[in-house]
Amino acid sequence: MFSFDDYKEIVRIVKNVGTHATYKEALNRDKFILMRHDVEYSVDRAYALAKVESSMDFTSTYFFQWTNNSYNVLSRRNMDMIKDMHERGHQIGLHFALNGMTDMKQIRKQIVKEMDILSEMFGFKTDTFSFHRPSKDVLRENIKLPGIINAYQDDFFTFAENVTEDTPVKVKYMSDANHIWRYGYPNKDNITGYDKVQILTHPFAWCKKGYDNFNNYKLLAEEKFKEIIESIDNECKDFGEYKDWFMERTVIEK
Template identity: 30%
Template sequence: MSFEEFTVEGYKELIRKAMRGRVFEPFGTTEEQAHVLWRHDVDMSVHRAARLAEVEAGFNVRATYFIQFTSEFYNVFENTIRQKIDEILSHGHWIGLHFDFSMVKPDDTREVVFEKMEFEKSILEKLFGTKVKCMSFHNPEMNNALSYDDDEICGMVNTYGRSIKEKYVYGSDSNGLWRHTPIGELADNTDNKYLHLLTHPVWWQEEPMAPRSKIDRSAKGRYDFAMNNYDQLLLNMGRPNIR
């Protein structure tokens, strides 16, 4: 299982392959021409997501970025994170809700689950002034999420809905390795008229790195940012910084 091709240059090559004979569309499209639904589940790094959004804009293609409220790697309410998501939107991309089903209690009814999704959807829309028209589940195989296969939930297209599963050929970069058919091979195959491709921005760095090293980089980057903010705050207020 090689990870060397998981770089920004490798990512650009995937876009080139997907573009051949296809257009990039949002979830919920009625386009009959060959197309790709390119989806980013932003589990860990909004900074890497903003970088890929910039790359995609250079190819004049658009993708959908699914934002999570329960990530341990970023807080959607932080100024810096909000600014990065605004950057993503400024390139013409779309955002969706990345719903963490592990937050659902065992005795929650479907109605309660939908209320929780609707709540998170409304916050995203208010924070970023845009309609949230689609949703994806976080780690759907680890809980009961895949039983929610309605085509639409709370007014959002469900990326795990029955119709999408039936119509589209699916590929993913889960865990920063090609565990199944690589996305490049799927895109190279012109018989795959409709593609649903999932990428996770944290895996696509400037230089080759082992998957765990990429997670380590994101975690340490968040730590350094928080500590630098603390040091700068004390400096600005003229207070001692006891170490």
């Protein structure tokens, strides 16, 4: 579960269907599969997954946060990885966190602001965003902004309140949130059974070997531990004498 091999199988199915599209392309199509990644905790994990996709000659959309507490989207290292992903043909967008905001006017303004800064800092235009933990109010609002695409707008996402038993789901949505595929696993039946499909995965949940929830968090925490050691080591000359002590306490599995 959640190994790169499992992920490759999903990509294989999506590629075989052949309707895979970017959000912009999907706007004008009757059939599409959207492959989306919301990046939490670790840009490294997103980068690793993007490389898996590249190895299969496949591209998708990655959404990054400004206000994430565990990674800095503007650090030199993270920016280099994100720019490389962009150059490999992946779409880069904003993963917008509400951070307690409820006023729709303010939310709309803030999205535009964050998208503008993202484009400015990355040096290429970003025009797509997804919400981090969207509230029902925000989904109901169906926010559409000029020149900006919302991964949850009604073209790509069927909001639950609008669906009765008689209404077929316009867009089949599958998400791996907390290692639970609440709306079904992206297997062949689920991917081919609908004209419009949006698949959301969180790169932090996936790694080469594939782990259960607990062991995945363990490995993720170890990766972040190693990251802080290397960050300190790069900044402070006098850290060298302590570095080994710290490194011995990481048990990173490759």
